[in-house]
Structures are given as C-alpha cells and as structure tokens.
Amino acid sequence: EIVLTQSPGTLSLSPGERATLSCRASQSVSSPYLAWYQQKPGQAPRLLIYGTTNRATGIPDRFSGSGSETDFTLTISRLEPEDSAVYYCQQYGSMPQISFGGGTKVEIK
Amino acid sequence: QVQLQESGPGLVKPSQTLSLTCTVSDDSVRGDNFYWNWIRHHPGRGLEWIGYISYSGSTHSNPSLRSRVTMSVDTSKNQFSLKLNSVTAADTALYYCVRGVYQFDSTADQSYWYFDLWGRGSLITVSS
Numbered sequence: 001e002i003v004l005t006q007s008p009g010t011l012s013l014s015p016g017e018r019a020t021l022s023c024r025a026s027q028s029v030s031s032p033y034l035a036w037y038q039q040k041p042g043q044a045p046r047l048l049i050y051g052t053t054n055r056a057t058g059i060p061d062r063f064s065g066s067g068s069e070t071d072f073t074l075t076i077s078r079l080e081p082e083d084s085a086v087y088y089c090q091q092y093g094s095m096p097q098i099s100f101g102g103g104t105k106v107e108i109k
Numbered sequence: 110q111v112q113l114q115e116s117g118p119g120l121v122k123p124s125q126t127l128s129l130t131c132t133v134s135d136d137s138v139r140g141d142n143f144y145w146n147w148i149r150h151h152p153g154r155g156l157e158w159i160g161y162i163s164y165s166g167s168t169h170s171n172p173s174l175r176s177r178v179t180m181s182v183d184t185s186k187n188q189f190s191l192k193l194n195s196v197t198a199a200d201t202a203l204y205y206c207v208r209g210v211y212q213f214d215s216t217a218d219q220s221y222w223y224f225d226l227w228g229r230g231s232l233i234t235v236s237s
Contacts, residue, residue, distance in 0.1 A: 001172070032219050032220060032221045032222070033221070033222050035222075035223040035224070037224070044205060044227035044228065044229055044230060045156070045205075045224075045227055046227075047223055047224060047225050050221050050222075050223035051219070051221045051223075054221070056223075056225070088155065088156060090156075090223075090224070092222035092223075095169070096169055096222075097171075097172075098158040098171075099158065100155055100156040100157070100158070101155065102154075102155045103155050103156075
C-alpha cells in the first residue's frame with residue numbers, strides 16, 4: 001500500500017502570498033495517476049489537478065502542480081480568500097489501490 | 110451537469126449491514142471510461158477509498174475492507190450500491206459516491222485516473 005504524507009498540516013498565509021503544499025509518497029507514484037482536490041467546509045471535494053500537472057476544467061491558473069516519483073507539490077501562486085480549504089493529494093496504483101493524503105489546511109489571514 | 114445523489118438510512122446498529130445507493134442523473138453509468146466509487150470521510154480524519162464498480166459489474170475494493178464490502182450496479186436505473194456488513198462505530202463516517210475517470214489522452218499518449226464528480230455525501234452513524 002502506498003502511503004501519502006502531506007505537509008504542512010496547516011498553512012496560514014495572507015492574501016496574495018504563495019502557498020506550497022507537499023505530498024510525499026512511501027513508494028514511487030506514476031505521475032499520470034497523482035491528483036489534487038480542494039474541500040471547503042460542508043462541501044464535497046473538488047478536483048483541482050490530475051496527472052500531476054493538468055488543471056481540471058474551470059480551475060484558475062493560480063493553481064499548479066508539479067513533481068515526480070515520490071515528491072509532489074501543489075502551488076497556489078497568489079492566494080485569494082476563497083482558497084481557504086483543506087487540500088488532499090490522491091494516487092491510483094496497480095491492483096488497483098487508491099489512497100489519499102491526510103490533507104493540508106490552508107487558512108487565509 | 111451530471112449529478113450524483115446518495116441515499117441511505119442515516120443510522121445503523123452495530124453488527125448490522127450498512128446499505129447505500131447512489132443515483133446518477135444521466136446514463137453515464139454505462140460509460141466505458143467511468144468507474145463508480147465509494148469514498149468515506151471519518152470525522153476529523155482524511156478520506157478513505159472503499160472501492161469501485163464498473164458498468165459491467167467488475168469490482169475492486171480496499172484490502173482493509175474487502176471482506177465486508179459488496180457492490181452492485183443497476184444500469185437500467187442509473188444506480189450503483191454499497192453494502193458494508195458487520196459495522197462498528199469505526200464505520201461512522203460521511204459516505205460519498207464518486208465518479209472515477211480512466212481517461213486516455215491520445216495526444217499525450219498517456220492515460221490518467223482521477224475523481225471528477227462527487228455526491229454531497231450521506232452521513233452514516235453506527236450506534237445502538
């Protein structure tokens with residue numbers, strides 16, 4: 001089983017700042033099978049990024065993804081108040097086995 | 110816009126079977142590239158994938174839950190269902206039905222997997 005570890009647990013930043021969220025895998029993850037989701041209170045998660053770098057439909061270009069093998073990053077280039085949420089990474093592996101990271105909470109000051 | 114809607118009992122007694130159904134608002138249940146998933150969110154914890162079923166009825170599930178999980182699909186009703194038996198308090202969670210996409214991009218000569226549509230969730234409490 002591939003375990004995804006996200007850091008930091010909580011990120012507190014001001015509007016306009018850059019947020020860098022990390023997702024580290026216990027084994028190598030194939031890049032096409034790494035995705036990121038945003039979840040706001042009381043809502044279901046929303047797909048942000050798939051295939052490590054591809055933005056989903058309607059996602060602003062301030063969101064970007066990067067990484068390979070065991071280290072992946074979600075970057076929010078200029079934070080806006082509506083970006084306050086919990087962000088999850090997720091991988092799809094062989095068998096298949098699907099797992100999520102524990103989440104990073106982004107707070108906007 | 111395609112929508113997914115969970116329906117379930119809300120409260121289940123310990124040792125009994127939890128049953129949930131997801132209704133899909135169009136006939137994409139029959140789509141080759143779609144896989145119909147159950148994912149749960151424990152209070153104060155992260156997301157846990159339970160399993161998926163395809164339109165043809167093939168299933169895969171989380172090894173940690175496999176012995177207790179049964180999934181089915183009814184393409185005539187655009188529905189898929191989950192049964193989780195022998196529940197305990199540890200199964201108390203918000204259960205989502207979710208569409209998984211296995212997409213092949215011919216331009217990039219690459220396939221992708223991701224969850225693109227989620228239901229609003231059904232809160233299941235296990236308690237006597």
